[in-house]
Amino acid sequence: MSGWLRRLRRLVAPLISRLVITAVALVLVVSLLIATFATLALRETLMDRLDRDVGEMSRRVGGPGPAPAAPGNRIVVPPGAVWAIFPETSDAQGEIGSFDREARDELADEDLEVLRDVRVDARVHDADLPGQGRFRVVAQAVAVDPTGERAVLVMGLPTDEVENTIDSLVFWEAALTILGVLAAAGAGYLVVRRQLRPLREVAATAHTVAAMPLSSGEVEVAERVPARLTDDDTEVGQVGAALNTLLDHVETSLAQRHRNEQQVRQFVADASHELRTPLTTIRGYTELAQQRPEAVPTALGKVEEESLRMTALVEDLLLLARLDQGRPLARDPVDLTRLLLEAVDDARVVDASRTWRLELPPGADPDAAEVIVTGDDQRLHQVITNLLTNERRHTPAGTTVTVRVRPGGFDVHDDGPGFPPGLVPHAFERFTRADEARQRDGGAGLGLALVHAIVTSHGGTVTLRSVPGDATIAVRLPV
Secondary structure, three states, X not given: OHHHHHHHHHHHOOHXXXXXHHHHHHHHHHHHHHHHHXXXXXXXXXXXXXXXXXXXXXXXXXXXXXXXXXXXXXXXXXXOOEEEEEEOOOOOEEEEOOOOOOOOOEOOHHHHXXXXXXXXXXXXXXXXXXXXXXXXXXXXXXXXXXXXXXXXEEEEEEOHHHHHHHHHHHHHHHHHHHHHHHHHHHHHHHHHHHHXXXXXXXXXXXXXXXXXXXXXXXXXXXXXXXXXXXXXXOHHHHHHHHHHHHHHHHHHHHHHHHHHHHHHHHHHHHHXXXXXXXXXXXXXXXXXXHHOHHXXXXXXXXHHHHHHHHHHHHHHHHHHHHHHXXXXXXXXXXXXXXXXXXXXXXXXXXXXXXXXXXXXXXXXXXXXXXXXXXXXXXXXXXXXXXXXXXXXHHOOOOOEEEEEEEOOEEEEEEOOOOOOXXXXXXXXXXXXXXXXXXXXXXXXXXXXXXXXXHHHHOOOEEEEEEEOOEEEEEEEOOO
C-alpha cells in the first residue's frame, strides 16, 4: 500500500499534473452540478405536467353527468391509466386502461388495497401498485346512482414515462460528463504544458548554474534567464527576473570572494616577507656575535632595532585583524583640532626639511576652533600620525604639507609629486607601496591601510585625490 501511495505521490507531484487535475476536477464538479440541477428541474417539470393530466382526467370522469359506476357504465381512461371505485354498499372494482377497449385488465386485490388507502382530498399522491408499478393518483367522492349512494373514485397515470425520460437524461449526462472530463484533461494538459514551458526554461537555467563548480577559484556565472522571460507583468517573468537578480548577486559575491582569497594570499605572502627580513637580520647578527665576541654590542643593537621593527609590524597586523573582526572602538567626544595641532607640532620637530602648516576653517576663531567628532582618541591620533609619517617618507625635502581642519574631518594636502597613477586605486590596500623593489626605508605598506580601517570602523570615509603637485587625502568622521 505504501508503494502504491509513493507512486501516486510521484504522479501528482509535478505542477503540470496538479494543475491538470485541478482543472479536470473543476470541470467535473461544474458538470455534475449542472447535470444534477437540470435533472431535478426536468423531473419536477414532468411531474407537474403529469399531475395536471391526472387532475384533468379526474375532473372529466368524476364531474357532473351520469354516475360513472352505475350499472352498465364503464369508465374509459387512456391506455396505461388506472382507475378504481369503492362504493359504500357493493364491491370495489378497478382496471388498467388499454388500447383495446373490449379487453379488461382488472386490478388485483393487493392493488385495490393500496388505492383504497389514498387520501380523499382531491390532491395527487404517489401509489406503488405491487402488480403494476408506480402511479400518480387522485381520490374523490362521486355519486354511484341517482338514489344518492356515494363512492370513492381513484384515478391515476403511471410515472414510467417520466422515469424513462429521466433515466435517459441521466445516461446522456453521464456520457457527456465523461467525454467532457476526458477532453478537459487532454486539452488542459496541452495548454498547461505550453504555458509552463517558460518556467521549464527558467528551471533549466537554474539547473545549469547549479551544475557549475562554484566552490573555489575565479568563477564566472554567465548563464541568465532570457530577457523575454523576465516580464514583471507575468508570474513566470517575475521568477525569471528574480533569478537573474540572484545570479547577479551570486556572481558579484563569488568575484568578491575570489578577490578576498587573492588578497588573503597576498597578505600572507607580504606579511611573511616583511617578517622574514628582520628575522633574517636577527639571525645573522646572532651568528656574528657568536663568532666574534667583540661585535656583541653592535649585534645586540641591530637585534633590538629589528625586534622593534618586527614588533611594530605585528602590532599593526593585530590591530588590522581586530578591526576586521569588528572589535568595538571607544565612542567619546574628541577634539579633532587639538589632535591635529599636536601632530603638526610633532612633525615640525621631527622633520624640519618640510614645511608643515595647519589651516583652520575660514573665519574660525583660532582660540575656539574646536571640531568635535565622536570616536576613539588614541586611534584617531594614530590616523593623523600615519598620514603625516606617510608624507615624511614619500615626499621630497622642501615639500609643503598642509593640514586643513574641516567640519567633521580634515584634509592632508601636499605639493609634492603625488602618488603614481597606477597606485591611486589601491593606495589603501594592505602592503601597497610605490617601491616595487620593497626597500626597507619605504615601510611595510600598512600605514594607509590602517588609516582606512580605523576611519571605516568609526563610520567615516577616507578618499584620495592625487595629481602631480596636488595630492589630498580627505578624512570625514561622524560629528
